[in-house]
């Protein structure tokens with residue numbers, strides 16, 4: 001079509017103005033709650049009896065960011081814990097007003113120095129989870145989201161994905177097999193007293209926050225604590241951390257010397273100072289990556305979800321699910337149902353992962369996403385152990401542990417299929 005006459009030019013101008021005027025304003029709000037237990041509680045780094053803690057390094061948090069545009073509203077929450085199951089997540093969802101439960105994404109940072117939120121049973125079926133503490137966390141998570149809703153304000157966005165440089169993460173099983181990409185989303189106030197300032201900065205990166213671990217008598221958000229503090233000191237607003245595909249075995253690079261895989265702990269620096277070094281370095285890299293991104297004045301957002309079923313083939317995982325005091329309810333025999341979310345935020349596309357996907361699974365899903373800015377939110381909405389491709393399952397001796405602590409051979413295969421289907425039926429992110 002040609003717009004050669006003055007009348008047509010006038011119509012085009014009118015349409016442009018009309019489109020501009022009706023573009024729906026993005027609003028973003030964020031809020032934080034401290035969930036450090038007082039008195040301190042034992043900490044859990046995985047299956048087994050939690051270990052007593054005698055001191056804390058930093059606080060544990062629930063951190064929430066809410067997005068709204070027209071009729072679309074969704075929340076992203078991160079919790080400083082090893083894993084946060086849907087049994088707990090759904091209790092918070094029921095307490096949140098004004099956001100559909102399926103539009104609430106709750107992810108665990110995977111710190112190995114926080115109270116047991118699974119209720120891991122021992123060999124006799126006994127567990128050591130503090131259910132009152134978990135109930136308080138459920139309320140605090142809902143409070144953080146509800147407060148973030150009240151703080152919604154007009155926002156612009158910055159979005160970027162780039163490699164984070166420096167000694168941050170590596171793969172303990174095979175040093176170079178990890179994803180160095182760091183995704184960052186920053187919401188910036190466009191009106192009011194804080195105009196031009198950050199409302200929130202979300203960092204997405206795959207790493208095991210296990211610098212301190214569970215065997216040191218220390219309760220801690222691990223490297224996530226210094227990451228939050230550094231981002232908030234430098235950029236203002238609220239910092240969030242969503243983990244990525246960090247399974248088998250992408251961990252913090254605390255090696256004192258580079259070299260062979262699987263070095264002994266004597267050659268690692270497992271200290272709070274190392275949490276500060278890595279947390280602050282990741283924060284600085286995230287800020288470097290986001291500072292160069294253009295400001296998007298009218299970005300579009302989109303949120304969808306679906307439930308997917310995963311068979312529980314592992315006897316040990318069945319034992320945990322049946323004996324845990326959280327009372328996980330099977331909808332079908334030996335099959336768990338979990339919420340999978342897809343978000344578009346400006347040019348970024350985000351998929352959730354209900355566990356610890358191995359990095360090759362992460363690469364595969366990201367490669368099929370309709371964007372150059374793919375994000376994966378690992379351990380989000382559920383945390384059902386490791387997720388290995390079927391060819392990796394029960395293969396290398398090195399994979400014995402991650403095989404034993406996965407639901408089964410087909411977990412990652414079903415996830416990848418379902419994730420790719422969700423990408424196919426969803427709109428592409430808008431590149432502006």
Ligand SMILES: [Zn+2]
Pocket residue numbers: 110208247356
């Ligand atoms: Zn893990």
